[in-house]
Amino acid sequence: MRSNGPRLAAIALAIVVIAVLPAIAPSFIVFDFIFVAAYAIAILGLIVLTGMNGQISLGHGAFMALGGYVAAVLAHNAGWPYWIGVPLAAVASGAFGILIGLIALRLAGVYLALATFSLAVATPSFLKHFKSVTGGFGGLSLDTVKAPGWFPLDAQNWLYYVAWAVTGVVFLLSALLVQGKFGRALRALRDNPIAAVSFGVNPYYYKTLAFGWSAVLAGIGGAFLAMATAYVSPDTFTFALSITLLIGAVLGGILTFWGALVGAIVVEFLPFVAQKINAGAPGVVYGVALILMMLFVPDGIVGGLQRLVRGLIGQPQLQPALEPTVPPAASIAVDQPSRE
Amino acid sequence: MASLLEVRGLTIRFGGITALNDVSFDVAEGHIAGLIGPNGAGKTTCFNCITRLYQPSSGQVVFQGDDLLRCAPQQIAGKRIARTFQNVALFDHMTTLDNVLVGGHARFPSGLAGRQFEAQARAEALEILDRLGMAQCAGRPVRGLPFGTRKSVELARALMAKPVLLLLDEPAAGLSHEEVAQLGTTIKRVAVEFETTILMVEHHMQLVMSVSDHIIVLASGRKLADGTPEIVQQNPAVIEAYLGTV
Numbered sequence: 001m002r003s004n005g006p007r008l009a010a011i012a013l014a015i016v017v018i019a020v021l022p023a024i025a026p027s028f029i030v031f032d033f034i035f036v037a038a039y040a041i042a043i044l045g046l047i048v049l050t051g052m053n054g055q056i057s058l059g060h061g062a063f064m065a066l067g068g069y070v071a072a073v074l075a076h077n078a079g080w081p082y083w084i085g086v087p088l089a090a091v092a093s094g095a096f097g098i099l100i101g102l103i104a105l106r107l108a109g110v111y112l113a114l115a116t117f118s119l120a121v122a123t124p125s126f127l128k129h130f131k132s133v134t135g136g137f138g139g140l141s142l143d144t145v146k147a148p149g150w151f152p153l154d155a156q157n158w159l160y161y162v163a164w165a166v167t168g169v170v171f172l173l174s175a176l177l178v179q180g181k182f183g184r185a186l187r188a189l190r191d192n193p194i195a196a197v198s199f200g201v202n203p204y205y206y207k208t209l210a211f212g213w214s215a216v217l218a219g220i221g222g223a224f225l226a227m228a229t230a231y232v233s234p235d236t237f238t239f240a241l242s243i244t245l246l247i248g249a250v251l252g253g254i255l256t257f258w259g260a261l262v263g264a265i266v267v268e269f270l271p272f273v274a275q276k277i278n279a280g281a282p283g284v285v286y287g288v289a290l291i292l293m294m295l296f297v298p299d300g301i302v303g304g305l306q307r308l309v310r311g312l313i314g315q316p317q318l319q320p321a322l323e324p325t326v327p328p329a330a331s332i333a334v335d336q337p338s339r340e
Numbered sequence: 341m342a343s344l345l346e347v348r349g350l351t352i353r354f355g356g357i358t359a360l361n362d363v364s365f366d367v368a369e370g371h372i373a374g375l376i377g378p379n380g381a382g383k384t385t386c387f388n389c390i391t392r393l394y395q396p397s398s399g400q401v402v403f404q405g406d407d408l409l410r411c412a413p414q415q416i417a418g419k420r421i422a423r424t425f426q427n428v429a430l431f432d433h434m435t436t437l438d439n440v441l442v443g444g445h446a447r448f449p450s451g452l453a454g455r456q457f458e459a460q461a462r463a464e465a466l467e468i469l470d471r472l473g474m475a476q477c478a479g480r481p482v483r484g485l486p487f488g489t490r491k492s493v494e495l496a497r498a499l500m501a502k503p504v505l506l507l508l509d510e511p512a513a514g515l516s517h518e519e520v521a522q523l524g525t526t527i528k529r530v531a532v533e534f535e536t537t538i539l540m541v542e543h544h545m546q547l548v549m550s551v552s553d554h555i556i557v558l559a560s561g562r563k564l565a566d567g568t569p570e571i572v573q574q575n576p577a578v579i580e581a582y583l584g585t586v
Contacts, residue, residue: 180458181441181450184434188442191431198391199501200417200446255433 006309014261018164022157030160032268034228037163039264041170042221043248044257048174049214050246051254052183053207054190055104059116060218061241062123067093067219068226068237069140073133076140082227086166089223090216097215101208120242124234139233142226163224170217171257177213186210218245251293253300262301344369344537345505350389350399359385360396361561367505367554372531372538374548374569377558378581383541384426386558387507391416391423403505417446422501424494426509426541432483436474436493439482440465443500468496471533472526488519495526499534506530508540512547520547527551549573557581 022030042064049055067089074080074088100119104112127134134140147158178186185206188196197203226232244267252263274285297304345367352360360382367373375383388394390401392413401408403419411419422443431439441461448457469475472492477485482493491511498506511527512520524547531538542548548555549569557564557572559581565572572578 181445181448181454181461184438184442185445187434187438188431188445191433192429194393195425195429195431196442196445197413198393198417198423199442199497200414201442202414 010258015168022153022160027156031156031228034156034160034163035225036264036268037160037167038221038224038228039245039248039267040221040260041167041224042218043245043252043263043267044171044174044260045214045217045221046245046249047254047257047260048178048186048217049210050249051256051259052178052190053186053210055207055211056109056113057116057214057242058113058239058246059100059119059123059242060214060245061237061239062116062119063093063097063215063218064222064225064241064245065123065127065237066096067222068232069127069134069222070219071223072140072142072226072232075142076135077133082145082223086220086223086227089219093219093222094212094216097218098208098212100215101211104211105204105207117239117242120239123237123239127234127237135233137234139231139236142230142232144230145227159227163228166220166224170220171260174213174217175257182206247290251290251300253302255299256302258302259300266301342369343367344404345390345539346400346402347386347390348400348402350386350396350401352385352389352394352396359561360389360399360558363399363558363561363563365556365563365566367537367539369537370531371553372527372540372551374552374555375539375541375558376543376545376548376555377564380560381558382561383558384509387423387509387539387541390507391421417501420502420504421507422498422503422505423507424491424498424509424511426513428487428490428494430482430490430493430497432481434482435479436469436482436485436496437462437465437478439493440469440496440500443497444502447500447502465496465500468499472496472499488515491515495530499530499536503534503536506534506536506538508538508542510541510543512542512544520544523547524551 018033021033025033042060045063046057046060049057070089070092071082071085074085075082100116103115107115128136130136145155145159145162147153147155151158177183185196185201188199188201189203189206193203222237225236229236248263248267249259250263251266252261253259270286270289271282274282274289277285293301343366347366348364350360350363351358363382363386375386377383385394389396389399390403390408392408392411392415396409399409403421406419408416408419408421431442434442444461444465448454448461466475466478469478472495474489474492474496477489477493482490485493491514495508495511498508508527512523515523527538527540528551530536540548540552552569554567555569555572556566557575557578559577564577564581565575567575
C-alpha cells in the first residue's frame, strides 16, 4: 500500500504555487495560466474518459466549443452573467456528451476515435453555418470579465483565481467520482470488458456516464477559454484543439489526474518554447519534442517523475521502468509517433 | 438432492457449426460437478451460454427457478453466479485488491449509498486473499504476477461475488504438477468454506475424477454421459471419445 503523504504534499505544493503565482510572475504568464486552467479541466475530462475508461476521443474540442459558445452566447446575446453561463455550459456539454456516449457504445477503439474526430472536424463548419446565434465566421466578442468591488486585484487576476478555484473543485469532484466502486468499474471495463460485465458491471451505464462527465469538464474548459480570450470564433475550436488535448493527456500522463495539470502546462507553453528554439520551423521542434517524450517517458511526464522520485527515495518500482503503463485502448495514440 | 442449475435442450449454432446440440444436465446443490470432453466439445461454449455471453439458439437454463436466458450478461453476477476464464481475464492495470473488489461489484449499492460499504468490501477482499494465501499480493499490479498466482486472483475475484454457483473454466491449465495437486485441495476447500456449488471445465482427468461428485461428458456438442466419476469412466462411449476410434 502506498501512503498518502507524498500525494498530499504534492497537492499542497500545487495549491501554494497557484495561489502565489500572480504575486511573483509577470502579467503575461498569469494570463497564460488562465489558459492552463482551461486546458487542465478539459484534459482531465479526457483522462477520465480515455485513461480510466479506455474510450478514445479525438473530438473533445467539440465539447469545448459547445461549452465556450453556450457561455459566450448567453453573455453576448442575453447578457447573462458568467456564474450562470458556465454551469449552463457544463450542463449543455454534458447532455451532448451523454448523447455521443450512447452512440459510442456501438463503436470501439479506432472506430470511436474516427467518429469523434469527425465531430471535431465538423464543429467549425457547424459554428459558421448558424450565423444568427454564433456570429458565423467572425465569432462573438465578449465583455472582459470584471472583478467584483471587494476584490483587491485587477480583472485578470480575478479571472485567474476563479478559473483555478473551479479547476480545484472539478478535480476534487472527479476524484470523488472515480474513487471506489465507480472508478474500479470504469477501469475494469477498460482492461477487460467481458470479465467486468461478468461481474455485474453495466457497460452502458458506466461508459455513458464517463462520456457525460468527460464532456461536462470539456465544456467548462471551453467556457473558460472563451472568457479568457473574451472572444469565440470557429477558428478557436478547430480539430487541432482536439488533438492538442489528447497530446496533453498522453504527454502529461493519461492514468493520473496530475497528467491533466502537467499536460495543460506542456500544451500551453511548448509551442512558445518551440518558437524560441527555432522561429523558422516551430512545428518541427514541437514534433521532435513529442517523439522524444514518447520514447523516454511513454507513461507521461508524471509517470516519469514518479519513477524518478521513487528511485531517489529508494522505494521499489511499481512497474518495470521501460514498460509504459498505458491501457490497451489508449496505447494506439502512443504508438503512432514511433510507427514507421 | 435439489437441482441448483438445470440446463435443458441447450443448442447453439455459429454459422453452419452446431457447437452445442440439445444438451441437458443438472447440477445439484452443494456438488462439485465436472464438465469434460475432448477439445471442441462445447464446454466453454456451455459456460458462455450460462453466463449469457452467448445467446443459445434454443433451450433453457434455469438457476434457482429463474430463467437465466432472460437476463442480460451483467445481471448474472447479481444471481450469485461467478466464473473464472480459460485465458485468465484479469484487469491487468489494476492491483490484485482492486481486481478482487470488482468481483463484489454486484453485491454493493452504487453511488453515494455505496460509499459506506467500501471499507467492508475491502476487508472482505483482503480476507479472501488471505484465505487463499495471497495477502502479500494485495497492493501489486496483477500483470506482474506469475501465471499460477494470476489464476488464484481470478478465483479470489470470483469468490468475492459470494457465488452460489462457481464456474471454473480449466483451473488447472498451465499450472505446474505441484500447483495442480494443491488445486484439488483448494477446490474442495473452497466448496465447503465458501458454501458454493462448483461446475468446472477441466482436461486434467486425475484432478476432475478426484474432486467431482458428478461428471458430465460432452463430445462434438452432444452429451455423451452423465453420472458419478466411476460410472462415467466405464462408459464405452466416453472411452471411445477419449481414445478415438482407429
